[in-house]
Amino acid sequence: MPVETNWVRYGKKQEYIGYMAKMDRVNENLPAVIVIQEIWGVDAHIRDITERFAQAGYLAFAPDLYAENAERIEDLKEERVVEVRNFLDTLPHTVWNNPDEREQAILELEEGKQNRVTKTFEKMFGGIQSSVYIENLLAATSFLREECKASKGQGVVSIGFCMGGALSGLLACRDQQLKGAAIFYGTAPSEEELKNINCPLYGFYGELDKRITDHVPAFDDQMKSSHKSFDYQIYQDTHHAFFNDTRSSYNVSAARDAYQKVLQFFNNVLVKG
Incomplete structure (x- = not known):
């Protein structure tokens, strides 16, 4: 059905x-x-x-x-989340939670993408907003x-x-x-x-x-x-x-x-x- x-x-x-x-x-x-x-x-x-x-x-x-x-906030729109996921998939999983190595990898991106990935990553992984x-x-x-x-x-x-x-x-x-x-x-x-x-x-x-x-x-x-x-x-x-x-x-x-x-x-x- x-x-x-x-x-x-x-x-x-x-x-x-x-x-x-x-x-x-x-x-x-x-x-x-x-x-x-x-x-x-x-x-x-x-x-x-x-x-x-x-x-x-x-x-x-x-x-x-x-x-x-009822609308996705800008930094967490689906295409932005996908961009972060695709970026993280290029890295060893151990780097995901290593701020220094992750930041170095972000700095290798072109400037516009650097800003987008940084903002969206911080929104996603900045801690569960459990009360909200x-x-x-x-x-x-x-x-x-x-x-x-x-x-x-x-x-x-x-x-x-x-x-x-x-x-x-x-x-x-x-x-x-x-x-x-x-x-x-x-x-x-x-x-x-x-x-x-x-x-x-x-x-x-x-x-x-x-x-x-x-x-x-x-x-x-x-x-x-x-x-x-x-x-x-x-x-x-x-x-x-x-x-x-x-x-x-x-x-x-x-x-x-x-x-x-x-x-x-x-x-x-x-x-x-």
């Missing part, structure tokens, strides 16, 4: 915008999946994931966290439960990747009505935050993504100590961003297994309750 997609405004003042997908000719109210972007924004990959969840029978919605007043992003995500879950005709009155779950994975966990701490949250290679909420979690969490990680994965056992212990539900899967010989089929880190077997598991997880928390 074809998938119907469109950009939808939401929020008290219609100040936010998100990419919505649902199966065409399905008129009944559907449970909703919020797809939370990577650092690259609501790009073709995130839109594709949103459509995959729509094909699985959900109302799928990807809030654009880089938009203000969470307000957006809370507005999205409220919209899907209370206003959206295609999902009104139904349960909502979240899934996020990298930056979005961290936000998916944080959303579970802030939205007491969320039915479940999937975290793909994202950092865990603080021990204090996770005490407020009211739904099951499921995490998916790559063994070789040490910066994130080495902290998962401690996160698991904290969740158990707080009597919270947390399952996780660590894929051997697998890197960060293994689910992103546009990146060199993509691992087809890990991605296939994770997709099956997350669909079953969502079915359990949304349909079976």
